[in-house]
Amino acid sequence: MGRSNSHAKVELKKGPWTREEDQKLLAYIEEHGHGSWRSLPAKAGLQRCGKSCRLRWTNYLRPDIKRGKFSTQEEKTIIRLHALLGNRWSAIATHLPKRTDNEIKNYWNTRLKKRLTRMGIDPTTHKPKNNPSGSTLSKQAANLSHMAQWETARLEAEARLGRESKLLSNLHFLRKATVQSPLPPPQPTAPPCLDVLKVWQATSRANCFFGSTGTLQSPTSTLNFSDNTPSVPTVSSFMANDVIALDNSAAYGVGKEKMYSEVKDKMENPMHHHDDIIIGYSTMDAYDYDVTGSVDLTSDNHNSDVHNVDSAVFGDFEETKNYWNELLNLVTSPLESPVF
């Protein structure tokens, strides 16, 4: 009676995986590779959907997964990258070897986010909450925002350039394979151009960064050089990989001269600096160090927390520059997977 159940849907199992299921999945993938995830469950004898198998493998069973407590360095990396990339967990995960995006996401949502919130920092914007307008921290938070915008744009531009470069290479290869190509051969593949100024110029997002008045523009805001700022060369005089973001409000006295002299040196000897990034003081470490406990903010001689933060975080230009270089190296390392 009734129709045949030959086409009836097999009830797929949900919920936690059992040890037996794990073993079946592991054994199958070790022997055959995963192949098509959709067809895998039937072949492996699992009553799960392919998607569930894929998630179980990528987030739990894969042999190259590191589990357990996140190190301080990993925490710092997550916070820094989150400030730049937002909730792009897969992109963040490419810079944390052996950690999965799911694990990082969970760690952020259950720990780091709360820690930042407790400290009065908005985990979404990475800016201090309820800070009096016009305060030093507020200015520096704004500065961080500029940095983040630039860096995000840079990463996007890198990805775009990478894709275009690949397309060009493929096109050249195809042409060469069929007819004699009139196209010039592709340039030797250099690391993706980091000159966000040039890249941004080439996009529809912004027409220019440096106008004739020395105004520096980002997609959402404008930075102005102070009157006593050294004259700024045109974009074309920068070497690739150079991003120079000088902000009047960012140069808070200490190290200002040093910063400008370094910029000057950078202009005059661009070949010596092709991997550098020079920026103003950023706010990022203000909570970064505190969150990770690398700096005891209370041990300073200053009276207020704000001063402690200022001093501990923004007092040394070299440190700040190194921080950004470190971060740049992190996100641009050719040995790592691309962010996008």
Added chain:
DNA sequence: AATCCGTACAACCGCCTGGTT
């Protein structure tokens, strides 16, 4: 001992993207 509550994390769901037909 029972219950409540917060935390951590595995897993699911819905949407998006890129490739193929």
Added chain:
DNA sequence: TAACCAGGCGGTTGTACGGAT
């Protein structure tokens, strides 16, 4: 060009667990 599919991604939920009451 549209439809379909596989895989990837991020948001959210479900559940186990431990500590507090």
